Amino acid sequence: MLRSRRLEVVLTLEEHKEQEALERMGEARKLVEQQREQVNNLNQYQQEYRDQIRNSQQGVIDVRRLQSWQAFIAQLDQVIAQQQKQLGQAEKVFDARRAEWQQAYERKRGMEKYIETCRQQEQREQDLHEQKLADEAAGRAFVRRRR
Numbered sequence: 700m701l702r703s704r705r706l707e708v709v710l711t712l713e714e715h716k717e718q719e720a721l722e723r724m725g726e727a728r729k730l731v732e733q734q735r736e737q738v739n740n741l742n743q744y745q746q747e748y749r750d751q752i753r754n755s756q757q758g759v760i761d762v763r764r765l766q767s768w769q770a771f772i773a774q775l776d777q778v779i780a781q782q783q784k785q786l787g788q789a790e791k792v793f794d795a796r797r798a799e800w801q802q803a804y805e806r807k808r809g810m811e812k813y814i815e816t817c818r819q820q821e822q823r824e825q826d827l828h829e830q831k832l833a834d835e836a837a838g839r840a841f842v843r844r845r846r
Contacts, residue, residue, distance in 0.1 A: 703817040710814060713807040720800040727793040734786040741782055745775045 752768050 701817075701821055703814050703821060706810065706814050706817060710807070710810045713803070713810050717800070717803040717807045720796070720803040724793070724796040724800045727789070727796040731786070731789045731793045734782065734789045738779065738782045738786055741775065741779045745772065745779065748772065748775070 748768075749772065
């Protein structure tokens, strides 16, 4: 069996690994998008709540109510900070998954190139072998004509 044919099994394994890495990267990207959307939603909610407070401050406001609003905004700040931390972690995971995919892709491409090099070498060897056979046949024919 030709070397290039034997290496196709390895290429199939590398393709499988690359596909798995791509899927893991896609899952990590989806998580980043979800986390980012969550941060955006929380920021938007907090802004809407602040706007609501400003709009209701047209008149006299009870001190307890103001303190309650401020405490709630402080809690939202903590939740947003925690969510941003989770987003940062998700981005790190995504970066790691992307690096894993890139590495798997490069291994697959390297194997494809190596197989192509093997095929070209096999073709050259085949061509040389056929040329040698043709030369030998021509030499025998020449010798027969000379007799």
